[in-house]
Amino acid sequence: MVAVVKSNRVRRAHRRRNVLIGGSVLLVVVLLALADWDTIQRNFFQEDIAREMFPEVITIAAKNTIIYTAAAFSFGLVLALVLALMKRSTIAPYRWFATAYIELFRALPALITILLVAFAVPLAFDVRIPGGTLGKGTLGLGIVAAAYMAETIRAGIEAVPRGQMEAARSLGMPKGTAMRYIILPQAFRIIIPPLTNELVLLIKDTSLLFIIGTTPVSKELTKFARDFMTSTQNATPLMVVAALYVIITLPLTFLVRQLEKKVGQGR
Amino acid sequence: MMNEPPPIQFEDLHKSFGELEVLRGIDLSVATGEVICIIGPSGSGKSTLLRCVNLLEVPTSGRVLIEGIDITDPNCDVDEVREKIGMVFQQFNLFPHLTVLANLTIAQEKVLGRSSDEAVSVAEAMLTRVGLADKRDEYPIRLSGGQQQRVAIARSLCMNPDMMLFDEPTSALDPELIGEVLDVMRSLADEGMTMLVVTHEMGFAKQVADRVLFIDEGVIQEDGPPREVLENPKNKRTQQFLRAVEH
Numbered sequence: 001m002v003a004v005v006k007s008n009r010v011r012r013a014h015r016r017r018n019v020l021i022g023g024s025v026l027l028v029v030v031l032l033a034l035a036d037w038d039t040i041q042r043n044f045f046q047e048d049i050a051r052e053m054f055p056e057v058i059t060i061a062a063k064n065t066i067i068y069t070a071a072a073f074s075f076g077l078v079l080a081l082v083l084a085l086m087k088r089s090t091i092a093p094y095r096w097f098a099t100a101y102i103e104l105f106r107a108l109p110a111l112i113t114i115l116l117v118a119f120a121v122p123l124a125f126d127v128r129i130p131g132g133t134l135g136k137g138t139l140g141l142g143i144v145a146a147a148y149m150a151e152t153i154r155a156g157i158e159a160v161p162r163g164q165m166e167a168a169r170s171l172g173m174p175k176g177t178a179m180r181y182i183i184l185p186q187a188f189r190i191i192i193p194p195l196t197n198e199l200v201l202l203i204k205d206t207s208l209l210f211i212i213g214t215t216p217v218s219k220e221l222t223k224f225a226r227d228f229m230t231s232t233q234n235a236t237p238l239m240v241v242a243a244l245y246v247i248i249t250l251p252l253t254f255l256v257r258q259l260e261k262k263v264g265q266g267r
Numbered sequence: 268m269m270n271e272p273p274p275i276q277f278e279d280l281h282k283s284f285g286e287l288e289v290l291r292g293i294d295l296s297v298a299t300g301e302v303i304c305i306i307g308p309s310g311s312g313k314s315t316l317l318r319c320v321n322l323l324e325v326p327t328s329g330r331v332l333i334e335g336i337d338i339t340d341p342n343c344d345v346d347e348v349r350e351k352i353g354m355v356f357q358q359f360n361l362f363p364h365l366t367v368l369a370n371l372t373i374a375q376e377k378v379l380g381r382s383s384d385e386a387v388s389v390a391e392a393m394l395t396r397v398g399l400a401d402k403r404d405e406y407p408i409r410l411s412g413g414q415q416q417r418v419a420i421a422r423s424l425c426m427n428p429d430m431m432l433f434d435e436p437t438s439a440l441d442p443e444l445i446g447e448v449l450d451v452m453r454s455l456a457d458e459g460m461t462m463l464v465v466t467h468e469m470g471f472a473k474q475v476a477d478r479v480l481f482i483d484e485g486v487i488q489e490d491g492p493p494r495e496v497l498e499n500p501k502n503k504r505t506q507q508f509l510r511a512v513e514h
Contacts, residue, residue, distance in 0.1 A: 173346070181377060
């Protein structure tokens with residue numbers, strides 16, 4: 001009796017799933033049949049337009065995206081480390097400064113910060129930020145990224161067991177030495193995944209640098225595509241750089257997974 | 268010869284955590300080469316007392332003198348004093364991101380300024396001493412608890428300490444691994460190392476200690492040779508504690 005009831009229920013569940021799968025397949029087929037393929041291809045996948053973008057889309061745009069990302073990430077990481085250590089300092093004003101910095105730059109849209117760094121501050125104080133788009137972009141994006149990464153690094157430091165610092169100090173290591181050789185190497189191992197996340201976000205945030213007004217040689221992927229779109233009145237350039245963003249991001253994720261495996265030996 | 272100052276001396280030591288007074292006036296003098304076991308119920312303040320010796324806990328009042336130097340003096344360079352005091356923890360606290368060898372060399376290089384070659388040769392000698400020379404390239408996670416604790420002892424010995432502190436060194440170990448750690452400690456005691464050991468190993472205390480302290484409620488309740496304190500305790504609390512432990 002029980003077995004019969006159960007098998008009925010299982011049969012019903014099977015039927016429901018088959019209906020769902022069948023319905024979905026039907027929907028996709030109908031959509032594909034109804035789609036205007038000529039229009040789609042004409043507007044999104046025109047081969048000659050795509051071909052026209054090369055090689056500059058690689059040699060200039062993709063290269064610049066990678067350079068801006070690497071520079072902003074490196075600068076942001078160093079700044080974030082300083083902020084994280086300040087936030088854990090025994091000196092109260094250091095803590096206040098770090099907290100204020102982190103809260104402020106997490107609250108502001110990245111675009112506002114970039115505008116402040118690139119235009120407002122130089123105008124107000126009559127300073128020139130060297131390095132053109134790279135200099136301003138690194139500063140602007142790095143300042144924003146540091147605010148997020150500082151909290152990540154602090155969490156990483158706090159995730160290292162207390163006994164590690166105690167063991168290091170009882171061997172006579174001063175606090176700074178212990179931090180550098182014992183605590184931070186372990187903290188960074190812990191935070192590789194969230195830092196990767198930040199790096200991937202940063203790749204895409206470099207598209208905000210269009211606002212600085214890039215010259216032909218300093219364009220990154222998005223600006224490059226937009227300019228091409230304007231001149232061709234076609235969406236194909238967007239498709240090309242979309243593919244390039246994916247191509248840049250995927251190996252990175254893979255690389256970091258390898259790195260994680262390699263440094264995971266200790267723990 | 269002048270009278271050497273005692274390696275460790277406490278003068279009216281008090282320690283509070285907020286409202287809770289954990290140590291309420293400890294006076295103690297440890298002689299060179301003396302092995303002292305500290306016993307007592309959990310929460311009695313025995314670990315706190317040990318951690319005051321190298322200032323992992325800062326006393327609320329009173330003085331701690333290490334070889335005559337007042338380390339509670341704000342002008343004292345505590346790092347320099349800590350080099351002379353080896354410490355072994357209940358949870359081993361090996362550095363998990365470093366190999367066994369690097370665990371032993373890093374403080375030699377960064378604190379004592381020894382060359383890499385010298386540090387390695389000292390480290391190898393100490394590893395041989397604790398019977399783990401073949402584990403030099405392993406990461407700590409791959410070792411048993413007993414092996415990890417022996418590496419931790421070797422790590423301390425690399426700094427040529429004048430004295431060693433042991434904070435329940437065998438409490439986190441499986442029973443069959445306790446012996447190998449106690450053996451290393453016993454050989455250290457035989458060589459004349461000054462040792463302060465917080466432990467629940469009454470057998471070890473009986474055989475190895477020169478003195479046993481029974482601490483309860485933040486004061487030293489009983490202080491004497493092991494035979495007196497462990498077999499013939501005068502204090503009521505000591506009697507109760509030992510009766511409970513024997514079960």
